[in-house]
Amino acid sequence: MTDLAHDYLDLDGLFSADELELRDRVRAFVQERIKPHIAEWYENAQFSREIAREMGKARLLGMHLSGYGCPGRSAVEYGLAAMELEAGDSGLRTFVSVQGSLAMSAIHKFGSEDHKQRWLPGMAAGELIGCFGLTEPGAGSDPSSMTTYAERVEDGWVLHGAKRWIGLATIADVAVIWAKTNEGDGAGEGAASIRGFLVPTDTPGFSATAIEPKLGMRASIQAEITLTDVRLPADAVLPDARGLRGPFSCLNEARYGIMWGAMGAARDAYEDALAYALERRQFGVPIAAFQLTQQKLVDMVLEIQKGVLVALQTGRLKDAGTLRPQQISLGKLNNVREAIAICREARTVLGGNGITLDHSPLRHANNLESVRTYEGTDEVHTLIMGAAITGIPAFSAGHQP
Amino acid sequence: MTTITSGPPEISSSDYYLLDELLTDEARDVRDRVRGFVDRDLLPVINDYWDRAEFPFELVPKIAQLGLVGSTISGYGCPGLSRLAAGVLTRELARGDGSVNTFFGVQTGLAMGSIALLGSEEQKQRWLPGMAALDMIGAFALTEPGHGSDAVRLETTARRDGDHWVLDGAKRWIGNASFADVVVVWARDVEDGRVKAIVVGKDADGRYPDGYSADLITGKIGKRAVWQPDITLRGVRVPVENKLDEARSFRDATRVLTSTRGGAAWESLGHAIAAYEIALAYAGERQQFGKPIASFQLVQHKLAEMLAEITAMQLYCFRMADLHEQGRLTGPMASLAKMHHARKARQVCLDARDILGGNGLLIEHHVARHLTDMEVVHTYEGTDSIQSLIVGRDLTGISAFT
Numbered sequence: 001m002t003d004l005a006h007d008y009l010d011l012d013g014l015f016s017a018d019e020l021e022l023r024d025r026v027r028a029f030v031q032e033r034i035k036p037h038i039a040e041w042y043e044n045a046q047f048s049r050e051i052a053r054e055m056g057k058a059r060l061l062g063m064h065l066s067g068y069g070c071p072g073r074s075a076v077e078y079g080l081a082a083m084e085l086e087a088g089d090s091g092l093r094t095f096v097s098v099q100g101s102l103a104m105s106a107i108h109k110f111g112s113e114d115h116k117q118r119w120l121p122g123m124a125a126g127e128l129i130g131c132f133g134l135t136e137p138g139a140g141s142d143p144s145s146m147t148t149y150a151e152r153v154e155d156g157w158v159l160h161g162a163k164r165w166i167g168l169a170t171i172a173d174v175a176v177i178w179a180k181t182n183e184g185d186g187a188g189e190g191a192a193s194i195r196g197f198l199v200p201t202d203t204p205g206f207s208a209t210a211i212e213p214k215l216g217m218r219a220s221i222q223a224e225i226t227l228t229d230v231r232l233p234a235d236a237v238l239p240d241a242r243g244l245r246g247p248f249s250c251l252n253e254a255r256y257g258i259m260w261g262a263m264g265a266a267r268d269a270y271e272d273a274l275a276y277a278l279e280r281r282q283f284g285v286p287i288a289a290f291q292l293t294q295q296k297l298v299d300m301v302l303e304i305q306k307g308v309l310v311a312l313q314t315g316r317l318k319d320a321g322t323l324r325p326q327q328i329s330l331g332k333l334n335n336v337r338e339a340i341a342i343c344r345e346a347r348t349v350l351g352g353n354g355i356t357l358d359h360s361p362l363r364h365a366n367n368l369e370s371v372r373t374y375e376g377t378d379e380v381h382t383l384i385m386g387a388a389i390t391g392i393p394a395f396s397a398g399h400q401p
Numbered sequence: 402m403t404t405i406t407s408g409p410p411e412i413s414s415s416d417y418y419l420l421d422e423l424l425t426d427e428a429r430d431v432r433d434r435v436r437g438f439v440d441r442d443l444l445p446v447i448n449d450y451w452d453r454a455e456f457p458f459e460l461v462p463k464i465a466q467l468g469l470v471g472s473t474i475s476g477y478g479c480p481g482l483s484r485l486a487a488g489v490l491t492r493e494l495a496r497g498d499g500s501v502n503t504f505f506g507v508q509t510g511l512a513m514g515s516i517a518l519l520g521s522e523e524q525k526q527r528w529l530p531g532m533a534a535l536d537m538i539g540a541f542a543l544t545e546p547g548h549g550s551d552a553v554r555l556e557t558t559a560r561r562d563g564d565h566w567v568l569d570g571a572k573r574w575i576g577n578a579s580f581a582d583v584v585v586v587w588a589r590d591v592e593d594g595r596v597k598a599i600v601v602g603k604d605a606d607g608r609y610p611d612g613y614s615a616d617l618i619t620g621k622i623g624k625r626a627v628w629q630p631d632i633t634l635r636g637v638r639v640p641v642e643n644k645l646d647e648a649r650s651f652r653d654a655t656r657v658l659t660s661t662r663g664g665a666a667w668e669s670l671g672h673a674i675a676a677y678e679i680a681l682a683y684a685g686e687r688q689q690f691g692k693p694i695a696s697f698q699l700v701q702h703k704l705a706e707m708l709a710e711i712t713a714m715q716l717y718c719f720r721m722a723d724l725h726e727q728g729r730l731t732g733p734m735a736s737l738a739k740m741h742h743a744r745k746a747r748q749v750c751l752d753a754r755d756i757l758g759g760n761g762l763l764i765e766h767h768v769a770r771h772l773t774d775m776e777v778v779h780t781y782e783g784t785d786s787i788q789s790l791i792v793g794r795d796l797t798g799i800s801a802f803t
Contacts, residue, residue: 291697291699
């Protein structure tokens with residue numbers, strides 16, 4: 001392999017020494033702690049509770065948050081970590097996204113001082129696990145149609161409803177649950193009444209059941225949550241979030257991490273395919289000597305280099321405080337779409353060997369099918385961008401400008 | 402039988418599955434007649450016309466001699482071809498040139514098709530025989546400057562005034578309309594708001610009625626050898642007997658278009674075949690790195706993909722012709738073929754051009770002509786988007802046009 005094989009455009013030159021040091025540290029963690037076990041975890045559909053603590057020790061949880069025991073790293077550093085983690089497996093990066101970008105960032109952005117003190121230090125250490133309940137069985141791309149309901153009663157709140165595809169919910173200590181309320185604008189009906197609640201998972205009436213069997217993202221947990229007469233104290237509500245703006249701002253954090261992570265998976269698939277192509281011989285030569293194989297590998301390099309540039313520019317904007325949510329859609333849409341194509345093409349380079357767990361591309365491709373759907377489908381990001389460039393929202397059928 | 406023979410099939414390099422063996426004698430005869438005309442008369446002269454954006458009037462009498470104008474229409478001097486033979490005719494013409502095929506399609510499918518479908522017996526007698534002999538040229542004026550995909554909202558008006566209809570409005574992209582003898586104009590009757598078809602003809606001296614003017618659209622980069630002018634209608638008076646009897650609403654215009662839509666699929670196939678054959682021949686001759694470029698994996702891959710698409714397109718077209726013949730071809734079924742074929746043929750032409758390298762940019766190699774002509778096909782007769790919405794509505798029962 002040549003030096004250009006791994007960083008064709010010298011993108012490393014765009015990162016600071018601190019950023020590269022962090023990247024290399026996470027890469028080493030993935031090499032030592034994830035890669036040797038991931039095939040087994042994936043095969044057994046298993047998430048290791050222990051790895052959560054190790055990630056806490058490695059300062060990977062709530063990385064981009066400050067105070068309360070959080071590492072306070074930059075958006076670019078968080079992105080680099082996501083890329084390295086997903087080079088290991090999307091399931092592990094998903095854990096970090098759910099814990100840090102969704103659950104912890106909801107508490108960090110919208111929680112009371114008490115909420116932050118109570119939960120964030122333990123979550124940053126990986127001792128406590130959080131989850132984030134927005135999606136429902138009937139409300140996916142359109143969360144404003146959620147039906148989970150929190151009723152204000154004299155001494156607190158009572159929650160009813162169901163959530164679906166909630167990462168980590170079966171092992172979580174606390175769930176951030178978004179629900180419509182009978183308070184505020186559009187009480188009980190409109191999206192403006194949506195509030196966030198911190199629900200300790202040992203509260204009576206809260207139950208979570210893992211969704212299985214899954215064909216992708218097997219090394220992480222997604223669950224169904226039911227909320228039946230869940231009674232919470234008055235201060236369980238997140239004081240500073242009203243309407244969908246609250247959960248959406250958390251999704252933006254996670255979407256940002258995904259655009260880096262997807263390129264990590266793609267890179268790992270490409271490197272696996274490249275190594276194999278150089279070693280595997282057919283017709284007397286390494287298959288890397290065939291024009292058609294070289295074309296596949298080159299197409300992968302093209303898209304990986306572009307995707308990392310997109311992620312980096314997005315991260316620089318985020319660190320500058322000028323990133324707009326619509327801009328995140330570009331990277332999420334492009335990088336996940338290209339990453340799936342790269343992983344599938346890498347699989348073809350591996351021939352029959354590519355369908356075993358000895359190689360990463362098909363595992364990554366299957367994982368990425370989940371990534372493509374969660375945090376905004378291709379269609380939703382297309383429409384976000386479409387509205388941003390035309391000024392015309394086209395989310396609902398038959399919209400008339 | 403599991404024998405697989407090696408070596409290229411003998412009949413034609415683009416007919417990999419020997420599908421032309423399925424042709425009827427009639428269709429095979431049409432194929433050979435048109436192919437002869439294309440190879441002998443059309444290909445030697447067409448590039449020059451295309452380059453100068455001139456219409457090849459010299460070919461018109463030769464096309465007339467083929468005896469195929471009017472295509473599927475029976476009687477009135479028309480050949481009454483089967484749908485299969487008509488499709489093969491279009492395929493072979495487009496394999497030669499898109500502009501000439503459009504001239505032929507406007508004459509046969511749109512202008513004569515409107516009259517045959519919607520005209521009275523007297524009207525058919527009056528126009529069709531002369532048109533079949535190409536003594537009279539036809540045009541079909543539906544599209545307007547402001548109404549392409551939504552032609553249903555056309556704004557040209559027709560007002561009854563005694564023994565005349567008075568037409569006002571503007572039309573755009575109207576093939577042949579700067580010299581046609583018979584222009585079928587679709588206009589909205591101010592009385593009942595319905596769309597009617599009214600034929601604007603020339604007088605005995607070969608002049609258009611006052612108020613009719615046609616201005617060539619210049620600067621086209623595809624189908625350069627067919628003229629598709631803008632038309633302006635200012636108080637154009639037409640005798641009442643020129644209104645096509647059976648054209649009562651926009652739906653009737655749609656009926657004409659539905660029957661020509663399948664033709665756009667055959668036409669795409671013809672362009673793809675031409676581009677593929679040019680690329681294959683070039684790849685066999687062109688030497689780089691000491692061998693023909695056909696010996697490179699990347700080139701073989703492109704050629705194989707092109708052939709795969711062409712073979713699939715052939716099968717679609719043959720089946721479409723059968724269904725059409727049996728009266729079972731629906732509009733959305735034709736839309737599916739038009740959408741698919743235009744998309745695939747466009748890619749085949751692009752790949753073919755790519756194989757020819759810089760030479761592919763030169764008109765003498767023909768492939769750039771097919772490539773840019775395909776851009777026209779991709780848009781006309783219902784764009785890619787519109788066809789997908791027609792199919793989508795048919796699948797889901799939900800109209801998503803607006």
